Amino acid sequence: MTAARSPRWAVSFADLCLLLLGFFILLQVRNDRPDLLSAGLRSAFGTAPAEGVAGATHQAAALFQPGEAVLTPAASAMLRGLGARARADRKALRIISQGSDGGARRFDRWELAAARAAAIGRAASAGGLAEGDIEIALPTTQERAGKGQNITLLLVPAG
Template sequence: MKAARAPRWAVSFADLCLLLLGFFILLQAQNGRTDGLAAGLRSAFGTAAAAGEVARDLRFAAAGLFERDEAVLTAAAAERLRVIGTEARTKGRRVRIVSEGQGGGNARLDRWELAAARTAAIARGIRAGGLDEQAIAIAIPAISGPAPAGQAITVRIEGAR
């Protein structure tokens, strides 16, 4: 007596399910940093970045950009951000601002409000360079585990709009 054979499509379906599961695990492991995931997948498959796609990360300690315990940019920081915005506008780039961690608070703002206000101030500083606000994205990812000391802000200049 012959044993019953599974239909041929069942193997393909199982392969598809495992591939999707692996992909979603990769997405979850990236913790909202999809740019890193895309670059890693391109690298794994041996392909270069898409034509015209150039990304550059600028990382700042928030304490060095703002007046002490405030969301007011120093004059030097405001000028530097304006130059970044002008460069992004002239080259047709997008800017992504990622804020991680929190600074101290003050009498007006608690730690979360201060971190959010500082992130928005950086976006306004970049927009002062003439970059359209539609080309600016702000991200404040969830922190898992112990929060980093202080607030760090990454300004990522991405490929063409």
């Protein structure tokens, strides 16, 4: 009596199907937000960009004076340099602000989140980047338990 042999090709075929499925999922996601997809893949493989460069997510509290939309001198210089680099590389800057800080003195949390994103745009513009090459997105201003406002800076193709 001989044992039934399983076809070896079935494993290779299953691997191929899973690889194709993953590839098509990545293609679909890439059409919507390629910058977020690439940032996520970089962080998954441990090659996330360092703080102070485009692609990094910053805590707003580290960039601004407490409860205000006024940049610290170091953050202002970093953002002017980022604007100059984006202009030289013919890139646009996408500013994505998520969350909000509840500890504002003069503003409510929505005004503070928007004013901070605008202040970052102004600083990049002071570095030479044209206003038309700056995009600001505020997908959510919901307060996230203890996380405050996070701001992601992405250099994307201009146009």
